[in-house]
Amino acid sequence: MAETFPTTAASSGGRPASSSARQDAAGTAQGGAPGTSTASGPLQPPFGPAESARRVRRRGLWYFAEHQLRSMRRYGSVLVVNAVGEPLVYLLAMGLGLATLISGGASAEVLGGATYLQFIAPALLASSALMTASVEFSYPVMDGFKWHRIYYAPQATPISPAQITAGHLTAVSLRFLAQSTVFYLIMTAFGATDSPWSWLQVFSATLGGLAIGSWIMAFAASIRDEKGQFALLQRFVVMPLFLFSATFYPLTQLPLSLQWIGWISPQWHAAQLGRVLSYGMDNPAWLTAVHVLYLMGLAASGALVAVAIYTRRLGWRSGRPDPDAVVTRTKGPRGSVLSRRAERASSAPAASASSAAEAAGEATTAAGEAAGPGGVAVVGTPGTAAVPPMPEITVRTGALSGMYSGNIRAVLERAFLSLKSNNWAVFVSGFAEPVLYLLSLGIGLGSLIGELPGPDGEPIPYGMYIAPALLAVSAMNGAVYDSTWNVFFKLRYAKTYQTMLATRLGPLDVALGEILMALFRGAVYAASFLIVMALMGLVTSWTALLMVPGALLVAFGFAAVGMAVTSYMKTFQHMDWIMIVMLPMFLFSATFFPLQVYPTGVQWFIQALPLWHAVEMMRHLAVGVVTWATAGHILYFVVMAAAGLVFASRRLARLFLR
Amino acid sequence: MSHTTSSAGTPVPSATETATETAAGTSGTSVIRARGLRKHYGDFHAVQGIDLDVTPGECFGLLGPNGAGKSTTMRMLAGVSQRTAGELSIMGIDPEEDGPAVRAHLGVVPQQDNLDEELTARDNLLIYGRYFGLPYSYLKPKSLELLEFAQLTDKADTKADALSGGMKRRLVIARALVNEPQLLLLDEPTTGLDPQARHILWDRLYRLKERGTTLVLTTHYMDEAEQLCDRLVVVDGGQIMAAGTPQALIREHASREVLEVRFGTDRNEAAAEVLRAETRVHRIEVLPDRVLLYGDRADELQDAVTALAEAGRVTAPVTALTRRASLEDVFLILTGRTLVD
Numbered sequence: 001m002a003e004t005f006p007t008t009a010a011s012s013g014g015r016p017a018s019s020s021a022r023q024d025a026a027g028t029a030q031g032g033a034p035g036t037s038t039a040s041g042p043l044q045p046p047f048g049p050a051e052s053a054r055r056v057r058r059r060g061l062w063y064f065a066e067h068q069l070r071s072m073r074r075y076g077s078v079l080v081v082n083a084v085g086e087p088l089v090y091l092l093a094m095g096l097g098l099a100t101l102i103s104g105g106a107s108a109e110v111l112g113g114a115t116y117l118q119f120i121a122p123a124l125l126a127s128s129a130l131m132t133a134s135v136e137f138s139y140p141v142m143d144g145f146k147w148h149r150i151y152y153a154p155q156a157t158p159i160s161p162a163q164i165t166a167g168h169l170t171a172v173s174l175r176f177l178a179q180s181t182v183f184y185l186i187m188t189a190f191g192a193t194d195s196p197w198s199w200l201q202v203f204s205a206t207l208g209g210l211a212i213g214s215w216i217m218a219f220a221a222s223i224r225d226e227k228g229q230f231a232l233l234q235r236f237v238v239m240p241l242f243l244f245s246a247t248f249y250p251l252t253q254l255p256l257s258l259q260w261i262g263w264i265s266p267q268w269h270a271a272q273l274g275r276v277l278s279y280g281m282d283n284p285a286w287l288t289a290v291h292v293l294y295l296m297g298l299a300a301s302g303a304l305v306a307v308a309i310y311t312r313r314l315g316w317r318s319g320r321p322d323p324d325a326v327v328t329r330t331k332g333p334r335g336s337v338l339s340r341r342a343e344r345a346s347s348a349p350a351a352s353a354s355s356a357a358e359a360a361g362e363a364t365t366a367a368g369e370a371a372g373p374g375g376v377a378v379v380g381t382p383g384t385a386a387v388p389p390m391p392e393i394t395v396r397t398g399a400l401s402g403m404y405s406g407n408i409r410a411v412l413e414r415a416f417l418s419l420k421s422n423n424w425a426v427f428v429s430g431f432a433e434p435v436l437y438l439l440s441l442g443i444g445l446g447s448l449i450g451e452l453p454g455p456d457g458e459p460i461p462y463g464m465y466i467a468p469a470l471l472a473v474s475a476m477n478g479a480v481y482d483s484t485w486n487v488f489f490k491l492r493y494a495k496t497y498q499t500m501l502a503t504r505l506g507p508l509d510v511a512l513g514e515i516l517m518a519l520f521r522g523a524v525y526a527a528s529f530l531i532v533m534a535l536m537g538l539v540t541s542w543t544a545l546l547m548v549p550g551a552l553l554v555a556f557g558f559a560a561v562g563m564a565v566t567s568y569m570k571t572f573q574h575m576d577w578i579m580i581v582m583l584p585m586f587l588f589s590a591t592f593f594p595l596q597v598y599p600t601g602v603q604w605f606i607q608a609l610p611l612w613h614a615v616e617m618m619r620h621l622a623v624g625v626v627t628w629a630t631a632g633h634i635l636y637f638v639v640m641a642a643a644g645l646v647f648a649s650r651r652l653a654r655l656f657l658r
Numbered sequence: 659m660s661h662t663t664s665s666a667g668t669p670v671p672s673a674t675e676t677a678t679e680t681a682a683g684t685s686g687t688s689v690i691r692a693r694g695l696r697k698h699y700g701d702f703h704a705v706q707g708i709d710l711d712v713t714p715g716e717c718f719g720l721l722g723p724n725g726a727g728k729s730t731t732m733r734m735l736a737g738v739s740q741r742t743a744g745e746l747s748i749m750g751i752d753p754e755e756d757g758p759a760v761r762a763h764l765g766v767v768p769q770q771d772n773l774d775e776e777l778t779a780r781d782n783l784l785i786y787g788r789y790f791g792l793p794y795s796y797l798k799p800k801s802l803e804l805l806e807f808a809q810l811t812d813k814a815d816t817k818a819d820a821l822s823g824g825m826k827r828r829l830v831i832a833r834a835l836v837n838e839p840q841l842l843l844l845d846e847p848t849t850g851l852d853p854q855a856r857h858i859l860w861d862r863l864y865r866l867k868e869r870g871t872t873l874v875l876t877t878h879y880m881d882e883a884e885q886l887c888d889r890l891v892v893v894d895g896g897q898i899m900a901a902g903t904p905q906a907l908i909r910e911h912a913s914r915e916v917l918e919v920r921f922g923t924d925r926n927e928a929a930a931e932v933l934r935a936e937t938r939v940h941r942i943e944v945l946p947d948r949v950l951l952y953g954d955r956a957d958e959l960q961d962a963v964t965a966l967a968e969a970g971r972v973t974a975p976v977t978a979l980t981r982r983a984s985l986e987d988v989f990l991i992l993t994g995r996t997l998v999d
Contacts, residue, residue: 041869042807043800044838045792049749049762052837055791056758063788067774070785074776149772153833155738156766157789158758315738 056158064154064167065174068140072175081580083179087186090124091117093587094248095190100597101449110250110448112282114275121192122201122274123247123267125183129176129209130267134238136172137213138230141220144168145313152314161314165217165307172213176206193278201274204295208270211295212241214302221309228426235432241265243440246272253444269294403652404508411500411513430478431525434470435532441466441592442536452594455616455625464538468618469591471529471547472554475522476611477582479555482518483562484578488569507652511563518559519552526551533622541624550621550634554614557637560644567651585611610640687750689714689841689872690735694744697730697896704730706896707744714840717863717873719883719890721985723993727896728876729769732845735874737761749841762790765839769846769876771826775819779810779829782818787836800836807862808832824855831862842866844875848882860885880985894993904985911991912983913940915956919963919975920948929972936971937962941991952987956980 045052056063072079099116111119144151144164154164180202187193216233223229244254244261245268251259262268269291275281276288419427442463451459490496500510526548533539562578569575588598589611595603606612617633620626690712697705705727712718720728733739734746737753737760746752753760773782783801784794792800805811808828813821821829827847834842847863848856856879863886867873877883883890884904891901900907921929923946930944933951937959941952953959960978967974 042835042838043796043803045790045800046796049837049840050759052790052792053756053759053762056762056789059791060758060789063791066788067785070781071774071776148775149770150774152768152772153774153786154789156736156761156764156768156834157786157837158762158791159789160758315733315740 053158056163060159060163061166061170064159064164065171067150067154068168068171069174072171079175079179083182084186085580085583086128087124087183089584089587091121091187091190091192093584093592094120094124095187095192097588097593097597098248098445101452101593102445107448110253112250114279114281117190117192118194118279119275120248121187121190122278123245123271125180125187125201126205126208126267126270126274127242127247128183129180129205129270130212130238130242132176132179133172133209133213134216134234136175137168137217138220138233141168141217142223142226142230145221146224146226151310155314161311162307164314165303165310169210169214169217169303169306173206173210176209177202180205195278195280198278201277204270204273204277207292207295207299208266208273211266211270211298211302212238214299214306218302218306218309221306221313231426232429235429235436239433239436241267243436244444248441249444249448253447255443258439258443266295266298403506403649405504405506406509407505408509408513408516410505411510412517414496414500415513415517427521428524430521431474431528434474434525434529437470438463438467438532438536442538454623455620455627456623460623461538463536464540464622465619466592467533467536467538468547468622469589469615471526471533471551472611472614472618473586473591474525474529475551475554476558476586476614478522478525479518479558480562480578480582482514482521483559484566484569484575487514487563487566488575508649511648511652515556515559515563519555522551522555523548539622541622543621543624543626546621547618550617553634553637553641554610554617557610557640557644560641560648562644564644564648564651567648567654585609590615610636613637687714688712688747689749690718690874691747692735692744693746695731695734695741695746696743697727697734697739698742704896705734708893708896708898710891712872712874714872715867715870716888717867717875717886719887720874720876720893721878721880721883721890721989722876722893722899724878726893726993728893729845730896731893732843732874732876736764736766736843762837763840765834765837765842767831767834767842767844767847769849771830773818773826773829773833775817778815778817779805779821779825780814782829783833783836786833790837792837797836804832804835807835809858824851824858827851827855828859828862831859835866839871841872841874844873846876846878848877848879856882880989884985892989892992899992900988907988908983908985912987913952914954914983915952915959916981916983916987917951917953917956917959917963918948918977918979918981919951920977921973921975923947925973929975932966932972933963936966943991950987952983 095117099120102111102116107116151164155161159167183205184193184199184202188198219233220230240261244258245251245265246262247267251262251268254262272281272283273288273291273295276283276291446462449462451461452465454460454465497510501507530539530544530547533544565578588606589609590606591611595606595612598606613633613636617630617637620630620633688711690710692708692710695705695708695710696703708727708731710718720731722728730739734741734753735748737748737757740754746754748760749763751760774785777785780801783804784797787797787800802811802814805814808825808831810821810825810829810832813825818826818829827850831844831847834844844863848859851859860882863873863875867886873886875882875886887904889901889903890907892899892907900911902910919929920926926944926946926949930942930949933939933949934942937951937953939951939953939959943950943952951959951963957980960980963972963975963978966972
């Protein structure tokens with residue numbers, strides 16, 4: 001076929017000059033041109049509907065996969081940064097840093113003669129597919145059915161619902177493959193593989209991703225109204241599967257009462273399969289076969305269930321009307337934006353993957369509220385009874401009167417209402433993440449590592465070592481999430497602040513209200529986590545109680561700075577940088593292993609970062625070793641909070657009153 | 659075109675028989691043929707036995723209030739919703755037997771835009787064309803042609819997200835034409851558009867009709883139906899209430915002219931009683947704010963009202979307006995004035 005595409009549209013006739021010739025040529029070539037294209041008629045397809053239907057019947061899933069891949073390409077840079085950055089930092093932190101604690105005779109036996117790097121790398125590869133699956137099969141599916149209704153465009157074409165399902169699965173599988181290949185190359189560069197078959201784990205990881213992904217897809221397709229189910233899924237399914245599936249230590253390190261999670265977890269089967277392929281881990285042949293069959297069985301059955309749900313939802317054999325197919329569009333958030341948020345968040349699994357999930361839940365509600373007759377004002381709607389005369393609306397004067405009206409309460413009221421109309425279980429469950437980390441690593445790794453020197457040099461159990469650090473991380477993640485994603489989303493998408501600022505509220509009311517809300521959330525999580533620590537016998541001093549205000553100080557510092565930084569953000573692409581900073585900080589700030597494993601230069605760099613100060617401060621308070629160093633850490637955050645607040649206030653007017 | 663008479667407010671099974679005869683008369687094959695089409699969702703009967711015959715090249719309208727079953731019907735016609743009962747053939751094919759084959763003939767403009775807002779206007783057209791298995795060698799020039807058709811040439815590389823409501827709607831319509839469909843289904847194509855955008859769309863749809871594309875559309879706008887539709891049916895409660903050409907429907911269900919009189923909010927009812935007895939009015943409707951008098955000549959009615967007012971039988975009207983009867987009158991007469999939902 002001639003490749004002479006007209007580069008500009010022709011005259012008002014509406015038809016490129018060369019199209020007639022090309023249409024004739026195409027028609028002859030395909031032998032099925034139905035159209036009677038006249039000189040002035042529109043360009044006719046090269047073949048008729050019958051041929052069109054035939055082609056789609058044969059290759060329809062690829063046509064839909066093409067769409068999905070094209071969408072991924074729009075944020076390709078994020079995917080590439082994730083695909084390269086995630087293996088790098090995880091292998092550096094866990095494969096090298098943590099490994100220094102686990103070398104030695106007893107552990108070599110537990111690991112079956114493999115180095116810790118060899119042991120952990122295949123599992124991290126498998127888990128990256130798991131995390132991607134939890135992102136790609138949750139929000140994008142919701143987006144397809146509800147927010148952007150992407151699925152309803154192909155629904156109107158010859159493509160069948162089964163092909164839409166299969167096409168989506170295919171596109172994501174291709175992403176699994178690409179991402180696993182990058183991961184594999186990096187881990188090979190680290191010297192973590194030594195089997196000629198090690199490249200096959202690219203496929204075992206993809207299979208693992210599909211095994212869990214197809215079921216997440218089926219689940220997501222069955223949801224009609226997102227009220228935080230994805231956040232709960234992330235916290236109570238994906239996270240446990242990741243943490244209790246022999247990713248960081250052999251399953252046998254866990255008590256039998258927790259081992260079963262590994263047996264049913266696709267992550268365990270995929271990780272074990274990866275280990276067999278990567279360094280020839282000793283595994284009975286029958287068990288290897290079980291791994292393969294289990295993963296294939298899960299993937300296939302999940303795909304079949306997904307096809308059935310898609311088919312029903314896209315019009316066939318439907319038992320009840322699909323509200324999304326008929327009624328006016330729910331003014332939802334940009335699903336793909338959310339999926340990207342979750343995407344980035346997933347690279348810091350400590351606490352933020354499901355925070356992003358939660359953000360989406362709140363986002364939906366926020367948008368719903370925005371669509372309503374008007375946010376807070378609705379609260380006191382009078383009935384048909386006599387309306388009392390309206391009290392006079394006072395306006396505060398004095399310092400900062402242009403910025404601050406003295407009505408933070410209204411902002412907080414909205415936040416609590418939004419919390420109530422959200423799934424409150426999602427809010428409460430937010431503290432589950434650090435607890436799961438503590439359980440998994442404290443028990444599983446603790447039995448491998450034993451004791452580490454505490455703040456005063458006295459050895460303390462590994463669980464006691466990481467618990468305060470996890471609390472600090474959780475405070476940071478909560479604050480960063482609230483002050484960046486949440487603020488950015490409400491500002492740009494839900495337009496919550498625009499509504500607020502159309503009233504007498506000033507920008508400072510809004511900012512302080514949001515920060516206070518973030519602190520409330522932080523206090524609830526910190527207090528619950530402290531209770532868990534006490535129950536696990538990890539609290540040895542009354543000063544541990546000070547960890548709660550400590551967590552609030554940490555949260556305040558991060559929230560103030562986060563808000564100021566957010567004021568510079570214009571697109572979601574800019575938000576990437578936050579995650580790019582967060583993940584390494586989480587993994588390297590003496591969270592899971594002491595700073596001493598690093599060369600001196602690196603140590604200085606890490607000691608300049610806020611999270612290290614937070615972790616150290618919490619560790620001191622937890623065991624009751626309060627020294628001048630503790631005061632230094634506290635001072636660091638006092639300064640950070642104060643500077644952040646000044647900085648944020650200056651930026652607020654620009655952020656809100658542009 | 660003939661039509662059957664019926665009293666307002668009751669389903670008219672015979673109306674569609676007439677439509678059938680007409681269809682059979684003008685052309686041997688119908689583009690759409692439906693008999694006793696039903697769709698139940700549990701206890702809720704969205705569509706309760708609809709007969710349709712749409713002939714090649716015509717513009718056929720489905721009118722009805724919200725919740726009348728229009729969209730459900732459209733989705734069955736588009737081959738994306740399974741019918742509960744009845745017969746249906748689109749281009750001679752039963753969508754239930756071979757959905758892909760049916761949909762390969764169609765262009766569908768859904769009620770809600772479902773563009774991929776992450777993609778550019780051009781990419782939306784390309785990707786949609788791929789869904790029909792069309793090659794890029796055709797789609798690349800075709801997308802330019804369609805962008806021009808939709809007056810979006812300079813927005814080709816703009817993300818759909820950034821387009822205005824009217825632009826999005828035009829893009830959705832252009833997208834539906836990517837496979838040069840013989841049958842175009844439009845579900846409320848102009849809802850939410852400003853008058854300029856509506857007129858542009860009407861012009862585009864009219865051009866398609868001139869090319870011989872069969873159009874089926876639903877709408878709330880009676881002027882739109884009058885402008886575009888050769889034939890239409892009024893649907894309410896999942897059933898056809900009336901069928902025919904716009905002119906015939908007006909003639910049959912309304913009258914030639916209408917006089918709208920306002921006596922004042924509390925006096926309309928009483929005045930209507932008198933007028934019903936004393937004037938030669940075909941039909942009288944009392945609304946909260948005014949009284950509508952349907953008759954052959956509105957000026958005669960107005961003279962009668964003036965005479966009654968002078969005689970003191972009714973209060974003097976605040977305002978009086980004469981106009982021609984429209985499809986809107988037919989619609990309201992047939993489907994009532996109370997809010998459905």
